[in-house]
Amino acid sequence: MKTFIAKMTHMFAAKRDFLISLLLVCTTLAIFWQIVHCDFTNYDDNQYVTENRHVQNGLTSQNVAWAFTSCEPSYWMPLSWLSFMLDFELYGLNPMGYHWTNLLLHIANTLLLFLIFKRMTGAVWKSAFIAALFGLHPLNVESVAWVAERKNVLSTFFWMLTVLTYLYYVARPSLRRYLLIFFTFAFGLMAKPIIVTLPFVLLLLDYWPLQRLQSDQWPNGNGTPHFRSLSHSWQRWSPLRLVLEKVPFFVLAAITSVLTFLVQHRSGAAKSVELFPLMDRIANALVSFVAYIGKMVWPQNLAVFYPHPGSGLPLWQIVGATLLLAGITILAIGATRRHPFVLVGWLWYLGTLVPVIGLVQSGDQGMADRFTYVPLIGLFIIIAWGVPRLMAGWHYGRFVLISSAGTLLLLLAICTRMQIRHWKNDTTLFTHALKVTENNFLAHHNLGSALARQGRYEEAIPHFQETLRITPNHVKAYYNLGLALAKQGKLDEAIANYSKALRLRPDYPEALNGLGVALAREGKLEEAIGYFTTALQVKPDYSPARGNLNLALQKMDKLTKTPGWGQNYAR
Numbered sequence: 001m002k003t004f005i006a007k008m009t010h011m012f013a014a015k016r017d018f019l020i021s022l023l024l025v026c027t028t029l030a031i032f033w034q035i036v037h038c039d040f041t042n043y044d045d046n047q048y049v050t051e052n053r054h055v056q057n058g059l060t061s062q063n064v065a066w067a068f069t070s071c072e073p074s075y076w077m078p079l080s081w082l083s084f085m086l087d088f089e090l091y092g093l094n095p096m097g098y099h100w101t102n103l104l105l106h107i108a109n110t111l112l113l114f115l116i117f118k119r120m121t122g123a124v125w126k127s128a129f130i131a132a133l134f135g136l137h138p139l140n141v142e143s144v145a146w147v148a149e150r151k152n153v154l155s156t157f158f159w160m161l162t163v164l165t166y167l168y169y170v171a172r173p174s175l176r177r178y179l180l181i182f183f184t185f186a187f188g189l190m191a192k193p194i195i196v197t198l199p200f201v202l203l204l205l206d207y208w209p210l211q212r213l214q215s216d217q218w219p220n221g222n223g224t225p226h227f228r229s230l231s232h233s234w235q236r237w238s239p240l241r242l243v244l245e246k247v248p249f250f251v252l253a254a255i256t257s258v259l260t261f262l263v264q265h266r267s268g269a270a271k272s273v274e275l276f277p278l279m280d281r282i283a284n285a286l287v288s289f290v291a292y293i294g295k296m297v298w299p300q301n302l303a304v305f306y307p308h309p310g311s312g313l314p315l316w317q318i319v320g321a322t323l324l325l326a327g328i329t330i331l332a333i334g335a336t337r338r339h340p341f342v343l344v345g346w347l348w349y350l351g352t353l354v355p356v357i358g359l360v361q362s363g364d365q366g367m368a369d370r371f372t373y374v375p376l377i378g379l380f381i382i383i384a385w386g387v388p389r390l391m392a393g394w395h396y397g398r399f400v401l402i403s404s405a406g407t408l409l410l411l412l413a414i415c416t417r418m419q420i421r422h423w424k425n426d427t428t429l430f431t432h433a434l435k436v437t438e439n440n441f442l443a444h445h446n447l448g449s450a451l452a453r454q455g456r457y458e459e460a461i462p463h464f465q466e467t468l469r470i471t472p473n474h475v476k477a478y479y480n481l482g483l484a485l486a487k488q489g490k491l492d493e494a495i496a497n498y499s500k501a502l503r504l505r506p507d508y509p510e511a512l513n514g515l516g517v518a519l520a521r522e523g524k525l526e527e528a529i530g531y532f533t534t535a536l537q538v539k540p541d542y543s544p545a546r547g548n549l550n551l552a553l554q555k556m557d558k559l560t561k562t563p564g565w566g567q568n569y570a571r
Helices: 002-037 045-050 061-069 078-091 095-121 124-136 138-145 147-171 175-191 193-207 226-230 239-267 278-297 315-334 340-356 376-390 397-421 426-436 441-453 457-470 475-487 491-504 509-521 525-538 543-554
Strands: 365-367
Touching: 002 095, 002 124, 002 138, 002 397, 045 078, 045 147, 061 078, 078 095, 078 147, 078 175, 095 124, 095 138, 095 147, 124 376, 124 397, 138 147, 138 278, 138 397, 147 175, 147 193, 175 193, 175 239, 193 239, 193 340, 278 315, 278 340, 278 365, 278 376, 315 340, 340 376, 426 441, 441 457, 441 475, 457 475, 475 491, 475 509, 491 509, 509 525, 509 543, 525 543
Parallel strands: none
Antiparallel strands: none
């Protein structure tokens, strides 16, 4: 009889878990479905796909070698490059296929998150709630809807696999299982080095919910952890031994971090302390920690780019953020004995944000929604386990809890659907960013570029001018402004802006070619030929400059405003 009951219980649990998994997959798919109809953006998608000759040559041996040796644009990420090449083999330049891949990876991450926490804790509904929050939260739209952020969803996929293989190892330690963890972690780093904090998270999971730490925190009879019942060789270890177990992972993470910093420094992505002083970085980091929590609770005014505030943060925000973070940390430490998940979730959130919080500034953003893709899981842990504890003694507490959770997920799903609409194309994306941010030079520039590609030069020019008002040394804005003016026949103004771009960056082949075209149209063929030649010296395979040079040489004895002149000129 007991055997029969056990079998029936196991069968019911298996069906329940399958149905929950199916519901998570279907719900995430339904909410994110519309991203497959979004276009590529002119923000990094061009570098990664639409203008990348290596990706567009597909999975050849030469391109595979390039993927493993290239550090473009500022990361070593061979697996992400290979995934783009595979997408090109399958879909060409149809953005739908690239979005499908991102969406499928996000769905896989959501499902793996559920399976991981269910296996660790045995708390099926709490685990499902964490996965649902992760799968449906609007802050994760950027990582899924932006093709260039393939590296984020792909590295997180390997993050989840690493944790899953770690649980496999903890249940029955062996060298083979340990090596499996190491390789899945290495694959994740080869997708994007942002997962360098994973060894730290594994130590947190050792403390809770795995309870591998030797401590009087877990006295006999105080709740045997679920995962322990699944282990064949359970034992608690000293803190030192648990740390030593993770040393190879920390070493690999450290090597990756150093290489990433060197690559970003060489590419110019890592900003100098002169441009972003250390105190400004610390202030922005403190405020960003709190701002991300605010956007998790109330996800409004989300944008693809948030300009760095520099030294413009009010003192009250810095002081308030510092006090709030310190207060939460003290409360989390104080609650450790009775509610260890609070400290684990809080440290998960803080620790996984450290590489992208801006202490080492990469790029011009002050913060970014994509940076919260993994860190928010820590806060979801606190919510999923903490709220039921708070409501444990309430009358009708279970009903209130279930209805509140359902309402929250419904609201998040609606917000996510609305946020995805902004990613339809460049015009909608950057128009929205300008509505919800201030002094957003990148949104102005990219919106101007999108309008210019549509031939809407009158609308594009003010955005380039606004970009230059905010950032007077924006080289590409000078170039694009010159291009737009040239298209309108305002050659003198175009030449002036091309010249300003070249004063800032003398080896800018597109600006050299553009200036040559403008000069040729004014009849200054000899000067034009000099600029076309210089452009080819800088970039020998730059076909627009080569075509224009050949045309100029043929037209030396004619007026430069020949029909068709400059048709080889491309951005």
